[in-house]
Amino acid sequence: MKKSTCLYIFIYLFCELGAVSADCEDGWVRHGDSCYLVSTRYPMEWIDAMTFCEMYEANLAEVETDTEATFLRHECHVYGAGGGTFWIGGSDVMAEGKWMWMTSHIPISYTNWARGTPSNNLGRQHCLSMYYHVGYLWNDEQCTLSLPFICEKNANSALTGFLVG
Numbered sequence: 255m256k257k258s259t260c261l262y263i264f265i266y267l268f269c270e271l272g273a274v275s276a277d278c279e280d281g282w283v284r285h286g287d288s289c290y291l292v293s294t295r296y297p298m299e300w301i302d303a304m305t306f307c308e309m310y311e312a313n314l315a316e317v318e319t320d321t322e323a324t325f326l327r328h329e330c331h332v333y334g335a336g337g338g339t340f341w342i343g344g345s346d347v348m349a350e351g352k353w354m355w356m357t358s359h360i361p362i363s364y365t366n367w368a369r370g371t372p373s374n375n376l377g378r379q380h381c382l383s384m385y386y387h388v389g390y391l392w393n394d395e396q397c398t399l400s401l402p403f404i405c406e407k408n409a410n411s412a413l414t415g416f417l418v419g
């Protein structure tokens with residue numbers, strides 16, 4: 255092999271590895287320190303969506319800042335193709351009106367509720383969604399609805415998984 259060809263291959267590999275290490279696994283998108291999977295292909299009940307995310311060492315997304323909420327609203331518009339409502343990781347199933355991020359067991363402080371929500375309509379809405387009809391602001395929904403959902407994991411643990419795996 256010519257020396258220059260060898261050099262090009264080396265540079266190519268170096269850049270490829272660099273791109274992967276700065277990125278998330280296939281199908282996941284990076285924002286801040288997190289990787290997100292916006293899953294629309296297999297809508298699930300809230301609890302099943304949580305389990306699905308856990309299979310990827312992730313959790314249903316926990317949205318702590320306006321920046322993160324805005325990013326995810328944009329992703330919902332892109333992946334939801336103008337429809338759909340997405341589960342994220344909050345619930346008040348433990349105590350009515352006390353909304354928690356269920357993976358980290360932290361009371362929800364930052365909120366992005368749509369007007370008139372949470373409504374606990376018919377006394378049955380205990381899971382948190384980003385709701386298409388209000389521009390993906392938050393709405394409480396019945397947990398047994400089958401909906402698309404968003405998983406979130408730490409970008410560094412995704413990287414570690416890649417290097418180890």
Ligand SMILES: [Ca+2]
Nearest residue numbers: 316317318406
């Ligand atoms: Ca988050």
Ligand SMILES: [Ca+2]
Nearest residue numbers: 373374379394
């Ligand atoms: Ca509601």
